[in-house]
Amino acid sequence: xxxxxxxxxxxxxxxxxxxxxxxxxxxxxxxxxxxxxxxxxxxxxxxxxxxxxxxxxxxxxxxxxxxxxxxxxxxxxxxxxxxxxxxxxxxxxxxxxxxxxxxxxxxxxxxxxxxxxxxxxxxxxxxxxxxxxxxxxxxxxxxxxxxxxxxxxxxxxxxxxxxxxxxxxxxxxxxxxxxxxxxxxxxxxxxxxxxxxxxxxxxxxxxxxxxxxxxxxxxxxxxxxxxxxxxxxxxxxxxxxxxxxxxxxxxxxxxxxxxxxxxxxxxxxxxxxxxxxxxxxxxxxxxxxxxxxxxxxxxxxxxxxxxxxxxxxxxxxxxxxxxxxxxxxxxxxxxxxxxxxxxxxxxxxxxxxxxxxxxxxxxxxxxxxxxxxxxxxxxxxxxxxxxxxxxxxxxxxxxxxxxxxxxxxxxxxxxxxxxxxxxxxxxxxxxxxxxxxxxxxxxxxxxxxxxxxxxxxxxxxxxxxxxxxxxxxxxxxxxxxxxxxxxxxxxxxxxxxxxxxxxxxxxxxxxxxxxxxxxxxxxxxxxxxxxxxxxxxxxxxxxxxxxxxxxxxxxxxxxx
Numbered sequence: 001x002x003x004x005x006x007x008x009x010x011x012x013x014x015x016x017x018x019x020x021x022x023x024x025x026x027x028x029x030x031x032x033x034x035x036x037x038x039x040x041x042x043x044x045x046x047x048x049x050x051x052x053x054x055x056x057x058x059x060x061x062x063x064x065x066x067x068x069x070x071x072x073x074x075x076x077x078x079x080x081x082x083x084x085x086x087x088x089x090x091x092x093x094x095x096x097x098x099x100x101x102x103x104x105x106x107x108x109x110x111x112x113x114x115x116x117x118x119x120x121x122x123x124x125x126x127x128x129x130x131x132x133x134x135x136x137x138x139x140x141x142x143x144x145x146x147x148x149x150x151x152x153x154x155x156x157x158x159x160x161x162x163x164x165x166x167x168x169x170x171x172x173x174x175x176x177x178x179x180x181x182x183x184x185x186x187x188x189x190x191x192x193x194x195x196x197x198x199x200x201x202x203x204x205x206x207x208x209x210x211x212x213x214x215x216x217x218x219x220x221x222x223x224x225x226x227x228x229x230x231x232x233x234x235x236x237x238x239x240x241x242x243x244x245x246x247x248x249x250x251x252x253x254x255x256x257x258x259x260x261x262x263x264x265x266x267x268x269x270x271x272x273x274x275x276x277x278x279x280x281x282x283x284x285x286x287x288x289x290x291x292x293x294x295x296x297x298x299x300x301x302x303x304x305x306x307x308x309x310x311x312x313x314x315x316x317x318x319x320x321x322x323x324x325x326x327x328x329x330x331x332x333x334x335x336x337x338x339x340x341x342x343x344x345x346x347x348x349x350x351x352x353x354x355x356x357x358x359x360x361x362x363x364x365x366x367x368x369x370x371x372x373x374x375x376x377x378x379x380x381x382x383x384x385x386x387x388x389x390x391x392x393x394x395x396x397x398x399x400x401x402x403x404x405x406x407x408x409x410x411x412x413x414x415x416x417x418x419x420x421x422x423x424x425x426x427x428x429x430x431x432x433x434x435x436x437x438x439x440x441x442x443x444x445x446x447x448x449x450x451x452x453x454x455x456x457x458x459x460x461x462x463x464x465x466x467x468x469x470x471x472x473x474x475x476x477x478x479x480x481x482x483x484x485x486x487x488x489x490x491x492x493x494x495x496x497x498x499x500x501x502x503x504x505x506x507x508x509x510x511x512x513x514x515x516x517x518x519x520x521x522x523x524x525x526x527x528x529x530x531x532x533x534x535x536x537x538x539x540x541x542x543x544x545x546x547x548x549x550x551x552x553x554x555x556x557x558x559x560x
Contacts, residue, residue, distance in 0.1 A: 046073075046080060049407035049414055057085045060400055060418050064393040064425070065262055068096035068251055072283035073404055074384040077295065079287045088390065089252035089264055098284045099236055101250045102388035103268070105277040105366030107286075107375050110293075110320075111228055112205055112275040113155050113350035115212050115220075117316035118227060124215040127152040127319065127349075134211050139186035145194045154208040155349040156324040157200050160190040166203040167539035168465055170273040172369075172486040172508070178272045181206045187464035189544060198325045198347060202539070205276035212275065220274050231299055231311055232292050234285040240269035240278045250280070251390040253370015257506035262391065265370040265507050277366060283386050286375065290384035293317070293362075293377055320349040321362055321379075327352075334427060336420040340402065357409040365394065367537075369507070376401050383408055395421035432535050439532065444495045450518055451497075453477055460527045460547035468527075468547055479514065500532065509533070510540040524549055 046053065050073075057069055068086040072079065084096030119125050131138050131149045140146045145160060153159060166188040168174075169181045176184070185203065192199060209220045216223050221239040229237050244250055244267060255265045270278045281289075292299060297312040323346030332338045342354035342361075354361050356378075363376040373388045374397040385404045387397040399417040406415060449456070457472040467482040470491070479501045481487035489503035489511075497516040510531060517526040529542035 047407040047411060049411055050081075050404065053081075053403070054083075054085065056403055056418070057400055060396045061086050063418050063422050064391075064396040064399075065256075066389050066391040066393050066396045067254055067262075068100070068390045069396065069400065070096050070098065070100055070102065070251075070283040070388045071400060071404075072098065072287040072290075072386050074287050074290050074294065075408070076382045077291055079291075082283050082287055084283075088250070090254065090262065094249075096251060096390070097249065099249050099282045100388075101236065101238065101244070101248065101280045101282050102373060102390065103241075103253070103277070103366070103368040103371045104279050104281050104286070104373050104375075104388065105368040105371065106202075107364050107366040107373055108275065108277045108279040109155070109205060109350035110364060110375075111224055111279060112208050112212070113320050114228060114312055114316075115216075115223055116151060116155070116208065117312050117320060117349070119212065119215045121313055121316060125151060125211065131207060131211065134214050135182075135207070138182065138207065140190060141186055141188060142190050142194070145190060148194065151208070151211055152319075152324070152349065153195070154204045154211070157198050157347055158195045158325040159199075159201065159204055160192045160194045160196070161188065161199060161201050161203070162191040162541075162544070163199045163201070164538035164541045165189070165191075165199075165201060165544060166464065167201075167541050168481075168484070168545075169203065170206065170270060171202070171539045172484055173268060173270075174272065174483040176272055176483055178206050178209055178274075181272050182210060184464045189464075195325075198327045200538075202273060202276040206273040209273065209275035221278075224279070228311070229285075231301075231309070232285075232288050233300070234281065234288055237279060237281040237285045239274060239280075240271060241267040241280065242269055242271070244280070249282075251371065251388075253368065254391040255370050255507040256392070256509065259509055263507065268369055277368065281388075283388055286386040286388070287384075290375065290377060290386060294379060294382050294384055320351060321353065322348050323353050324348055334420070334424050337424060339415075356405060359409055365397070367392065367394075372397060374398065374401050376405065378405065378409070381408055395425055428535075432533060435534055436532070447495045449493050449497055449499075450522065451524075456491075456499075456516060456524070458524070459550040461550045462545045462547045465545060467550065468545075501529075508540075510536045510542075512536075512540070512542050 061069055067090045068088055070084040072082040074080060082098035084098060084100055086096055088094045088096055088100060120127050125134060128150050131151060140149060166185060169176055169184055212220055212223055224239060252264045254262050256262050270276060292311055296314050297310045297317050299309045299311055301309050303309050325347040327345040327347060329342055329345050332341050345354045351362050352364055359378050359380045361376060361378060366373045371390050372392055372394055375386045377384045385401055387400045389396055399421045402417045454472040456477055457470050459467050459469045461467050469480045471478045477491035479489050479491050486505050489501040491499040491501050491514060494500050497518060499514045500511060501514050502511050512532055513530045515528045516524050519525050527547040529545055531540055531542055
């Protein structure tokens, strides 16, 4: 089986190495449109390295099996280019353009940070306020962390939670409300020291969502629309898929069933964690967002007094773009990627901070079922590039991004980053295959489950997720997560009291081992899970579940 190399939602220092492969029917090559600009009569020309940019993007689409890509480049306050390439959905004629909406996923986090900084400037909160000052009922699983968690900490991935901890509370989409997701944080284990290191999370942005709502008196969606989208002029952008209507210019995401067959996937909404990844936007709108960021928060419009109007202050931007959490710089997976490895790496308030060719980079990636994206700002060059895609290939958005950055920062060299990332993808696939081969080699194929299959059936409860049920149907075991409609699958004996679960939804690529622990009398005492592939998306944090049998007739509160 071929698999993704790291999670498409892992918007961290590993974002250089987010990959996917499969075959797709290539759409006709897009012709590069002339450069455009807004709010100015000048029409900046693309640099020489980008004169063949359309063909280069098409090579990335073909190599990494991405049907559609949209790109916008801004420089010195102008929109140098905004264009789409390829189809919105495979097998259909509609093409991606500059106005096509994509899920920007974790690129939403920068909007959440901007909202909090605005509320700080308005005196409605302070970034160093304790979270419990605004949400008195808020609890982490550690009393000290609960007491000391500041609003700024919610944005910095330094809480002590492990990578993706608690993500199963909202993803795949669950029936929990945002408040219920946050309430269950009290039972999510903290595995690292508070503020001691970096571990990417999404769940604390649900807390940030509630802080924004409490301080502003508006829903998160209404606040973002009123105080961010409207002043920036992002008229096309939406908070979540519930606003999408038939006939709108919207891309369809694509994922690979069983890691190999590219297929459309239904749109998704993070209604219970919108501050982590709820926005849909176009490169046309994101170009406006990048220009405001590069202008230090200054909006295109001027006030009645003729003075600049700001979205946020210079001090607020300085805080958002300052390193709060250092990130270790690792080794490149292949030597050809060494030039992309930064001298420093860290995370600020919802932005990654690093360097490339002597320039500071302010950037983020986003991943969603069927869509991944990257926004990159080079403040020293007043340069920005956004790449939105409708398939799960970080290799594609990275190859496109670095071609643009090189055109401005390293014009004497023209690296084929598509070829470089393709080599890295193939190496990652080989490693993932080796991992599964190792499981097969260790398997005792002659072993059998200790109990009759029907004895494994029952309800099992994890303290932070809730109930997971196993039923015995037509001679097979079926596993169901009570709050997650997509997590339903068939269990097959693997060895001893370990089973594999194969999810009915094959686009999830998250099959897992399920292991039952028995006591000396043959009674089940605990159930644990582990993704089969080490490259399954980190948001499937099955390994954090500690499920115990629920006695017949016993009531609990986890699923009330």
